[in-house]
Amino acid sequence: MKKEVIVLNCGSSSVKFAIIDADTGVAGLSGIAESLGNSDASLSYKLNGEKSKQRLGEKAGHTEALNAIQEIIAKTGVKPIAIGHRVVHGGEKFKQAALVNEDVLSAIEAYASMAPLHNMANLKGIVTAQMAYPDLPHVAGFDTSFFQSMPQKAFIYALPIELYKEHGIRRYGFHGTSHKFILDSTAGLLNKPVSQTSIISAHLGNGCSVSAIEQGEAVDTSLGFTPLEGLVMGTRCGDLDPSLPGTLQKKLGKTADEINDLLNKQSGLLGISALSNDCRTLEDEALKGHEGAQLAIEIFCYRLAKYISGYMVSVPSLDAIVFTGGIGENSSLIRETTMGYFKHFGITVDEQKNLEARFGKGGEISTSSSTTSVFVVPTNEEWVIAAEAAEFA
Ligand code: AMP
Numbered sequence: 554m555k556k557e558v559i560v561l562n563c564g565s566s567s568v569k570f571a572i573i574d575a576d577t578g579v580a581g582l583s584g585i586a587e588s589l590g591n592s593d594a595s596l597s598y599k600l601n602g603e604k605s606k607q608r609l610g611e612k613a614g615h616t617e618a619l620n621a622i623q624e625i626i627a628k629t630g631v632k633p634i635a636i637g638h639r640v641v642h643g644g645e646k647f648k649q650a651a652l653v654n655e656d657v658l659s660a661i662e663a664y665a666s667m668a669p670l671h672n673m674a675n676l677k678g679i680v681t682a683q684m685a686y687p688d689l690p691h692v693a694g695f696d697t698s699f700f701q702s703m704p705q706k707a708f709i710y711a712l713p714i715e716l717y718k719e720h721g722i723r724r725y726g727f728h729g730t731s732h733k734f735i736l737d738s739t740a741g742l743l744n745k746p747v748s749q750t751s752i753i754s755a756h757l758g759n760g761c762s763v764s765a766i767e768q769g770e771a772v773d774t775s776l777g778f779t780p781l782e783g784l785v786m787g788t789r790c791g792d793l794d795p796s797l798p799g800t801l802q803k804k805l806g807k808t809a810d811e812i813n814d815l816l817n818k819q820s821g822l823l824g825i826s827a828l829s830n831d832c833r834t835l836e837d838e839a840l841k842g843h844e845g846a847q848l849a850i851e852i853f854c855y856r857l858a859k860y861i862s863g864y865m866v867s868v869p870s871l872d873a874i875v876f877t878g879g880i881g882e883n884s885s886l887i888r889e890t891t892m893g894y895f896k897h898f899g900i901t902v903d904e905q906k907n908l909e910a911r912f913g914k915g916g917e918i919s920t921s922s923s924t925t926s927v928f929v930v931p932t933n934e935e936w937v938i939a940a941e942a943a944e945f946a
Contacts, residue, residue: 600629
């Protein structure tokens with residue numbers, strides 16, 4: 554019997570959904586309800602390769618969206634065995650996925666102080682889905698749990714230690730389900746047990762992070778207390794001089810929230826290029842000579858290369874450097890430019906293999922003489938959540 558799992562990812566104004574075969578990772582159904590709470594709320598989905606779109610009612614919210622999703626799922630005839638919910642913040646409590654109960658719901662709510670937009674929306678999604686599917690096991694998969702293996706030297710900030718002990722201020726890391734998937738897949742490609750596989754994985758999408766994984770365990774990662782630290786991202790700035798937010802607040806006469814918005818939504822590739830957060834647009838325009846686009850790509854790759862090289866000290870038995878995410882899987886230019894910084898480490902990328910690895914086609918892109926392998930591996934976060942949820946069915 555097929556082990557089909559509903560995977561839900563509830564955001565503040567959207568619900569992403571899929572039915573995933575927990576054994577193969579194949580999505581028979583996938584879709585998104587968007588603009589929830591607005592007049593143009595809609596739902597689009599792909600069922601067995603065929604696309605459909607429908608309007609949801611005026612100001613439809615999560616409940617209406619989940620009702621519509623439930624109807625679509627009912628029409629497929631699939632009998633799901635569990636529901637996996639993506640939850641952003643699991644604090645220090647959740648080292649793996651958890652069967653949802655009152656205790657788990659309270660913890661997700663408690664961690665909302667650290668990820669207010671995400672965790673409250675995740676919680677709403679779980680509670681609404683529990684009403685729609687009261688007889689199925691609901692399982693929460695956390696973005697943070699994969700990083701709970703990090704040592705203190707990687708997760709404690711150089712701040713007064715009370716801030717960690719009393720307020721939980723530390724590096725948590727995010728994109729854990731993707732890095733876990735990349736680890737498992739790369740172990741398969743290398744034909745090694747996961748527990749003996751050591752990689753540096755770069756998840757490059759709208760959000761970006763690099764993780765250091767030694768012998769199957771995360772030992773460091775670039776996203777921090779929130780998903781703002783580290784790499785240059787689509788609209789997020791990544792690392793900054795920590796005095797800058799205060800300085801900008803005074804200089805620009807803005808509130809802390811407005812500065813937070815500037816760092817999260819107006820910075821990164823978009824901010825530098827003053828053009829777009831979309832890597833494809835930037836690549837096209839850079840080719841035509843747009844200086845902002847060229848600079849954004851240059852800074853993006855340089856920061857990424859610095860992080861990867863920094864993590865070489867964290868991963869002494871490094872097997873491979875792996876690229877994933879919309880940019881990592883598709884942009885041969887970003888990979889080539891980034892890996893160009895590693896020639897003096899003896900790590901080299903094959904131009905042709907690099908060009909060919911895109912649109913879901915992964916594989917090894919390093920040359921046969923490279924001292925470390927470099928791979929492109931398409932990620933499948935929903936599969937991780939589905940597989941974890943299926944274990945509770
Ligand atoms: P994600 O968040 O993983 O969906 O990734 C979104 C990012 O991937 C956006 O910046 C896109 O511009 C980028 N992306 C998708 N396809 C390509 C492509 N063919 N070349 C370059 N970047 C791409």
